[in-house]
Amino acid sequence: MENTQNAPTTISGYASYVAVGDSFTEGMCDDLLPDGHYRGWADRLADRLAADRPTGDFRYANLAVRGKLIGQIHDEQLATATALGADLVTLAGGLNDVLRPRCDIARVEELLGDAATRLRATGATVVMFTSTDPTRRMAGSARLLPAILRMKAFVHELAQDPGIAVVDLFSAPCFDDRRLWAEDRLHLSPEGHRRVAEAVLESLGRPAAFDWRAPLPPADPPSRGAKLAADARWARNHLGPWLGRRLTGRSSGDGRPPKRAELLPYEARSREPEAREA
Structure with missing residues (x-):
């Protein structure tokens, strides 16, 4: 469950938000916006935060870039995020490291913990x-x-700070459903992002x-043929290119700037909660 014991009782006080992390x-894989970025x-979240503020009174930056390891997030995004001085920061990283066979999990924890400490020092939630x-x-x-269990325990330990909240996705079985994931x-799929x-x-x-934890309505299981075809398509279109980047030391985020690098005014697309999309 989330660390809500010390969380604020309303989010209306957040006038600015910075997102830090990776894909x-x-x-990634949500709906595309008119400017070509994924939503x-x-x-x-920024839509909902902005909807709680007077028009023009909310600012949002998203520094996250796909493929980034925790060291890159720490070195390339942290200084900017702390300098922006937002009221709220989301911090996610380290899973790209864990996916690699020789992950130094102690180093991942060190960098993630330092990032959380420095962001909290600005006064941000x-x-x-x-x-x-x-x-x-x-x-x-x-x-x-x-490694995932160790990181889970580490994040919850950091959340002993009352200014750090944790979203515990590990304990939500709804994310076992492949419909919450992209091909x-x-x-995540659009429903997963929602x-x-x-x-x-x-x-x-x-x-x-x-209830974001609620299971999706039951669906007929795919036939064996459909499952084999989907597995082959996944291996060809996604697993193969991913392995190729690992073998050549490349990343999908190389040379890619953040989609929203400055803390600029942001207007909510809608002031109502979204209807279910799946």
Whole structure:
């Protein structure tokens, strides 16, 4: 469950928000915006925060870039995020490190903890995340579980600070449903992003507009042929290119700037909670 004991009872006081992280926070595989960027849960969260403010009285920056390791997030985004001095910061990172076979988990914790400490020193409320449990939906992911559990415990330890809230995705079985994930099986679908945005709002003390943990309606299981075809398509279109980037030391985020690098005024697209999209 989220760390809501010390969270504010209303989010209306947040006049500015900065998102820090990797593809999870950039919004990969959500709907595309007119400018070609993915929308993502952070944009959806900004919509809801902006809706609680007078028109023109909310600012938002999203520094997240796909493919970034925690060291890159720490070195490339942290100084900017602290300098912006936002009321609220979301901080997510480290999973890209965990996916690599020789991950130095102690170093990941050191950098993530330093980032959280420095962001809290600005006076911001900081929201952090636990990973979902990949073993419940992805074959071959059991090797990741010890590091994911260690990171989960570490994030909850950081949340002993009353200014840090935690969104515990690991304990939400709804994320076992593949319909909350994109075809690449690593990034959220639009419905997954919608639920994470609601989870963040709840972690900040806002009564949930819907139960983001609720399971999706039952669906007929795919046929064996359809499953084999989907697995082959995934291996060809996603696994192969991912392995190629790992072998050549490249990243999907190389040379890519943040989609919203400055803390600029942001107007809500809608002032009502979103209808369910899945």
